[in-house]
Amino acid sequence: MAVEQTLILIKPDGTHRKLTGLVIDRLDASGLDMVGAKMVSVSEKLAREHYKALSEKPFFPNLIKYIRGEFHGFKDHRVLAMAYRGENAIAKGRAVAGATNPEHASPGTIRGSFGRITTAGQFENVLHASSDEADAVREISLWFKPDELLKG
Ligand code: IDP
Ligand code: MG
Numbered sequence: 001m002a003v004e005q006t007l008i009l010i011k012p013d014g015t016h017r018k019l020t021g022l023v024i025d026r027l028d029a030s031g032l033d034m035v036g037a038k039m040v041s042v043s044e045k046l047a048r049e050h051y052k053a054l055s056e057k058p059f060f061p062n063l064i065k066y067i068r069g070e071f072h073g074f075k076d077h078r079v080l081a082m083a084y085r086g087e088n089a090i091a092k093g094r095a096v097a098g099a100t101n102p103e104h105a106s107p108g109t110i111r112g113s114f115g116r117i118t119t120a121g122q123f124e125n126v127l128h129a130s131s132d133e134a135d136a137v138r139e140i141s142l143w144f145k146p147d148e149l150l151k152g
Pocket of ligand 1: 099
């Protein structure tokens with residue numbers, strides 16, 4: 001099995017609803033090791049770069065507002081960014097998260113238990129988890145400087 005790194009973001013609905021500890025607990029239980037963590041006030045530039053593959057989607061403008069905390073009353077765009085390392089870290093992070101659409105996410109996953117679809121159609125699904133190795137590498141280098149990550 002491959003040792004991988006993955007990016008986990010606790011999105012503003014997750015921080016607003018005090019789900020930070022629960023997400024970390026689930027990731028601990030999955031056996032992964034946290035190798036980086038910081039609270040981030042997400043700039044528009046960072047939000048657009050993170051979600052650039054979705055820039056043509058109709059929900060993109062609201063997605064940028066969502067990840068910047070504009071639907072949750074935060075003045076400082078509050079996201080907890082974390083990097084995890086371990087065997088099959090990417091698949092394990094996705095398994096903790098559950099399916100993208102909270103209505104399709106299995107009960108017991110974070111998104112299945114706590115995600116919602118707003119009346120505007122936005123999926124508020126508590127956390128981001130990198131979806132494949134190329135995304136994980138790109139996203140970790142976008143959110144973290146090399147010296148912010150544990151090496152060992
Ligand atoms: P992922 O977060 O499970 O990897 P992506 O397709 O990469 O899913 O989408 C990124 C984020 O965009 C989702 O987590 C969700 O917040 C939002 N999103 C994705 N698809 C939709 C949609 O069809 N309607 C509204 N929001 C969506
Ligand atoms: Mg994705």
